[in-house]
Amino acid sequence: MKKILYALFPGNQPDQTSVSLLFTCFFVGIAGAFTMPTMSLFISEEVGARPYLIGVFFMVMTISGVLVSQIIGWWSDQGVDRKRLILICNMMGVIGFTIFAFNRDYWVLLITSAIFISATSAAIPQVFALAREILDRNTRPSETFSSLLRAQISLGWVIGPPIAFLIATSVGFTQLFLLAAFMFVILCFVTYFTLPQIEPTPKHTQFDPSDSIWRDKNIILLSLSFVFMYCANNMYIISMPLYITHDLQLDSSVAGIMMGTAALIEIPIMLLSGRYALRFGKKKMITAAILAGSVFYIGILVNSSFIGFVLLQLLNGLFIGVTAALGISYFQDLKPKKMGQITTLYSNAIKTGGVLGGVLAGTIADIFSFQVVFGASLLLTVLSFLTILKVRDA
Structure with a gap:
């Protein structure tokens, strides 16, 4: 051990x-x-x-x-x-x-x-x-x-x-x-x-526009992919407790058990992700995790039992655990000369997805239903999958 x-x-x-x-x-x-x-x-x-x-x-x-x-x-x-x-x-x-x-x-x-x-x-x-x-x-x-x-x-x-x-x-x-x-x-x-004090890397005296993170197609596409996937995740987190209690008439503790189970699953998956990324590559593992997220939202749409919701958290844990663990390194690998900006961009892509998820979840649930919210989450993970396929492998 x-x-x-x-x-x-x-x-x-x-x-x-x-x-x-x-x-x-x-x-x-x-x-x-x-x-x-x-x-x-x-x-x-x-x-x-x-x-x-x-x-x-x-x-x-x-x-x-x-x-x-x-x-x-x-x-x-x-x-x-x-x-x-x-x-x-x-x-x-x-x-x-x-x-x-x-x-x-x-x-x-x-x-x-x-x-x-x-x-x-x-x-x-x-x-x-x-x-x-x-x-x-x-x-x-x-x-x-x-x-x-x-x-x-x-x-x-x-x-x-x-x-x-x-x-x-x-x-x-x-x-x-x-x-x-x-x-x-x-x-x-x-x-x-x-914490150590690291001597800064010498900067180039001439500004190279092509070195900007905002002009790199791969960075923009990867950021969009993470916005899509975490928008989907936040829509699910916001809507699931209400869906469990109002639509399915289950106890509110079920939502807490589901989220706690997902968090517990995420931790060992995060720890294992780094090791397996060296073997299979970050892009392949993140792409597979997004597919697991898509299957997860399909399961949420068709399932109505407590046991089913808990078992589905394995897919949710894979989805969030792998993308959260390897996302930072993937961003950094694409732009190692801009370590501070690119790491922050990863974090901000997740925050932006969260904000959009909050707005969309409330609007869609108010106009349609929670089932449509989870359907939108499924659509967003598919968009995330299609977007990340166009990002170069680091």
Whole structure:
């Protein structure tokens, strides 16, 4: 068992840098899992905002997160030290969640989320970019360790939400947000004292337009593919609890069991994905995972039993586990000279898919039905499959 675990680390041996990167991913993941699932409840009950203002809040937070993280990604590729950027992102988390703990004014919280909370979302892409840069400079393969890093975020989301709701309902949101702020304080110390400072790669003096990520057809197509697949996934996540309780008249706990089962399946799949990617290739594995997602949505459309829904999570776990584990490396392989921007673009493609999924799920369910929502998810995975076929193999 020890030998298998150590095989996931660069050089088959844990060291201070790799352990620090894992710790950072886990704590950023669990801080997000502590706050994001309870945020709508907080804005509604504690702040007293109307439903449409809650929608505006999440839209502003997501859009600002995409813009801020892409700007930070550009800075990192211009030679700004990634360690310093990660430290700044963590400090923004401390400030942002401290304000959330003690303030209940909607507009103050909206501005806080747009400036401070949105910056925390840039930390993870920079951690992945730093890890890839370290591995590349030591001529070590990145697939397995990147999968291990990504699994830490999923682990945070397995244990975070139940604890968050327990704290919010039994103790209060002030304590919940103070705990999140304290996590970012710890991350500041871990970043400052343990993460290495990498000398920036010398930049070309002349600007080459062809080197831009926005002019690379493969990057654009891969980004669209990930937008499609995570739009489908978010539509499913939003609609499934309501479909389970309203249309099928099953207990609401069924949806929780389904999502918890999927998260548990994703973690070992993520850990195995890096190893098998070296044998079969990232593009083939991601393409196969998208097909598994398509079959999953077909199953959701035709199934109505509890056992069937739980068994289908194996396909869902394959879909999300493989694409989440290998997606970062695939993006990075296509544009290694733009590590900060390209890693952030991967993250933002997923966020954009999530925003579109939220809009589409509500609109389609309101006009048609939840069955049509899952049919749209199936269509989006097919579009994702057809799009990624046109991306070159890295």
